[in-house]
Amino acid sequence: MNPLRAFTARGVGFLCAGPAVIGAGLVIGERDLVGLGVLVLLLPVLSLLTVAGAPRAIAHSRALQPARVAAGSDARVLIRVANSAALLPVGGLLAEDTLPHTLGERPRFTIGYLRPRGVRDLTYRVRTQVRGHYPVGPLRLSFTDPLGCVCLGREVGTPTSLLVTPPIVRLSEVPLPGGAAEGGDSTARTMSAGGQDDPIPRAYRHGDDLRRVHWRSTARHGELMVRREEHQWSDRSVVLLDMRAGAHAGTGADASVETAVSAAASIALHLSGRGQEIRLLTDGAEIASPRGDGFLDALATARPSAGTGLHGAAELLGAAPVTGRGRLVAVLGAVGPADIDALGRARAGREHDCTAILCRTAAWPSPDAARAAGEALSAAGWLVAEVGSARDLAGAWARLADHPIRPGATR
Numbered sequence: 152m153n154p155l156r157a158f159t160a161r162g163v164g165f166l167c168a169g170p171a172v173i174g175a176g177l178v179i180g181e182r183d184l185v186g187l188g189v190l191v192l193l194l195p196v197l198s199l200l201t202v203a204g205a206p207r208a209i210a211h212s213r214a215l216q217p218a219r220v221a222a223g224s225d226a227r228v229l230i231r232v233a234n235s236a237a238l239l240p241v242g243g244l245l246a247e248d249t250l251p252h253t254l255g256e257r258p259r260f261t262i263g264y265l266r267p268r269g270v271r272d273l274t275y276r277v278r279t280q281v282r283g284h285y286p287v288g289p290l291r292l293s294f295t296d297p298l299g300c301v302c303l304g305r306e307v308g309t310p311t312s313l314l315v316t317p318p319i320v321r322l323s324e325v326p327l328p329g330g331a332a333e334g335g336d337s338t339a340r341t342m343s344a345g346g347q348d349d350p351i352p353r354a355y356r357h358g359d360d361l362r363r364v365h366w367r368s369t370a371r372h373g374e375l376m377v378r379r380e381e382h383q384w385s386d387r388s389v390v391l392l393d394m395r396a397g398a399h400a401g402t403g404a405d406a407s408v409e410t411a412v413s414a415a416a417s418i419a420l421h422l423s424g425r426g427q428e429i430r431l432l433t434d435g436a437e438i439a440s441p442r443g444d445g446f447l448d449a450l451a452t453a454r455p456s457a458g459t460g461l462h463g464a465a466e467l468l469g470a471a472p473v474t475g476r477g478r479l480v481a482v483l484g485a486v487g488p489a490d491i492d493a494l495g496r497a498r499a500g501r502e503h504d505c506t507a508i509l510c511r512t513a514a515w516p517s518p519d520a521a522r523a524a525g526e527a528l529s530a531a532g533w534l535v536a537e538v539g540s541a542r543d544l545a546g547a548w549a550r551l552a553d554h555p556i557r558p559g560a561t562r
Contacts, residue, residue, distance in 0.1 A: 157199060157302070157303055158195055158199070158300060158301055158302075159300055159302050161195075161298070162195035162198065162299075162301055163195075165192065165300060166195055169189065169192025172185075172187055172191055173185050173189060173192070176188055194298065194300060195298075195301065198301045199296075199300075199301045201301075202242075202243070202294045202295070202296050202301055202303055203303070204239065205239075205241045205244075205294045205303065206294060206303055208235050208236040208241060209232060209244075209292060210233045210234075210307075211232055211233075211290055211308045212230075212231045213228065213231070213287070213288060213290070213311055214229045215229075215287065215311055216229060218311070218313060219314045220313070220314075221317070221318050222279060222281060222316065222317060222318045223318050224278065225277070226277050227274060227275075227276055228275050228276070228277060229273075230246070230248065230272070230273040230274070231271070231273075232246060232262060232273065232292075234266065234268060234269045234270075235268070236267050237267055238267055239267060240269075241264070241265040242296075242297065243263065243264075243294055243296060243297065244262040244264075244265055244294060245259065245262065245293040245295070246260040246273065246290055246292055246293075247260075247293075248275070248288060248290055249286075249287075249288055249290070249310070250277065250287060253281060253283070253285065254277045254278075254285055254313075255277060255278070258275045260273050277313070280403070280404035281315070281403055281404050281409065282318075282409070282412065282450070282451045282452075283315050283451060283452065284312060284313075284314055284315075285312070285314075286310035286312060287310060287311045287313050288310040289307060289309060290307050290308050291304065291305075292304065292305050292306075292307060314448060314452075315451060316451045317412045317413045317416040317417075317450050317451065318413050319413070319420055319447075320413065320414070320417040320544045320545050321421075321545065322417060322418065322421040323549045352377060353376065353377060354374060354377075355374070355377050363377040364376070364377050365378050385427075385474065385475060386426065386427040386428065387472055387474045387475065387477045388419075388427050388428070388429055388477035388478050388480065389430045389431075389432065389468060389471040389473055390415055390422075390429060390431050390432070390481075390482070391415075391464060391467075391481040391482065392412065392415040392432065392450075392482050393433075393461065393464070393481070393482060393484045393486075394408065394411070394412075394433045394453060394454075394455050394456050394458075395434050395455065395457075395458045395459065395461075396455035396457060397459060398483070398484030398486070398513055398514055399411065399510070399514055400512060405540075407510040407513040407514070409541075410541050411483070411484060411510050411513075412450055412453065413541035414482045414508050414510075414538060415431070415450070415482040416446070416447055416450050417544055418508075418548075420447070422477075422478075422480075427476070428477075429446070430471055431446050431449075432464060433456070434458045434463070434464040435456045435458055435463075435464075437467065461486065462490075465490075465493035465496065466493075468481065468494075468497040469496060469497035473501065478504035478506060479497075479498070479501065479503060479505040480505075480507075481494060481506070481508070481533075482508045482510075483507060483510065483513075484513035484514065485510075485513040485514045485515045485516070485521075486528075488527075491524060491527045491531065494533070495532070498533055504534060505532060505533050505534065506533065506535075507528045507533040507536075508536055508538060508547070509524060509525055509535065509538070510538060510539075511538060511539045512540070522537075525537060536548070536550065536551055
């Protein structure tokens with residue numbers, strides 16, 4: 152490393168001026184001028200000695216509150232800078248945190264003087280409208296002497312990860328009609344192997360509830376018999392997210408792929424909150440074992456795929472089981488005739504709701520293409536809604552509940 156890089160323009164000027172003054176003093180025989188030249192030369196050197204140990208004396212820690220936020224929400228960055236030296240203070244300290252450009256400008260702090268064992272707490276807020284995984288840090292420190300002759304820099308710490316999940320839209324609690332398990336608000340259904348006249352009882356066990364005694368079987372068998380336990384059928388739904396790069400348009404938070412991700416996340420979270428098991432598919436793969444809102448983490452870093460059609464995704468969709476009050480949901484970009492045929496085959500034979508959400512701002516070849524695709528999907532048995540942005544999803548979801556598009560109908 153070039154040692155001259157530690158000196159500022161002023162320091163380099165002193166280093167150049169010192170020998171010149173010394174030489175001039177020797178030429179004209181002025182000893183005072185020689186002494187002045189020595190002083191000018193030593194000033195930046197002494198300044199370097201005063202700050203040389205400062206970078207090693209600084210300790211650093213950071214935290215994010217929270218470390219996982221939804222797009223459009225704030226996260227608070229907490230930084231602690233400490234002087235670990237027991238005797239020597241640190242002066243002229245400046246701090247700059249490292250941020251990707253999507254999180255905004257890099258914050259700068261003038262810490263100045265930091266006494267021995269002194270601590271300074273710094274804080275600032277970051278916000279991004281686009282989901283993703285962002286590194287925050289490391290912290291860049293600059294140390295300058297009082298004369299401004301020397302500036303030493305150092306990076307401390309390692310980046311901390313900020314996870315920005317898709318924005319979530321709260322959806323109506325009203326269930327879409329037409330499901331296979333109409334009626335009631337229970338998120339699970341009971342299964343009985345026999346009817347009222349043909350139960351499958353078992354012998355009474357100590358601790359069984361007497362209200363479950365089946366008296367007809369008791370009389371027939373000559374011993375106390377009880378009805379078997381009711382088994383629960385869980386509700387399972389499947390959500391398909393179209394992530395094909397060629398099917399979407401736009402950039403940043405206004406891109407149609409961001410609308411699709413937000414819509415799929417909102418629907419999956421809504422159904423999961425109603426006690427359903429969710430299977431989340433993309434056009435290229437399945438997001439493994441999403442539980443609760445854990446799939447939001449995977450969607451936060453999901454990138455558009457290079458796929459050109461939905462044939463493979465539709466096959467996965469058609470083979471995915473939907474049970475109870477579950478439903479099939481496809482959040483789509485621009486789809487063509489082949490994609491619609493594949494989705495029609497995935498829909499065929501199902502008694503559960505099959506809902507298609509079309510992104511109006513996707514890469515449609517013409518303004519009327521989205522409406523034509525919606526009509527074709529509706530004719531294939533899908534309930535269809537169009538959204539221009541994630542904000543439109545709540546209204547579209549409620550309209551599907553109030554005025555469903557029955558199979559074979561058109562908008």
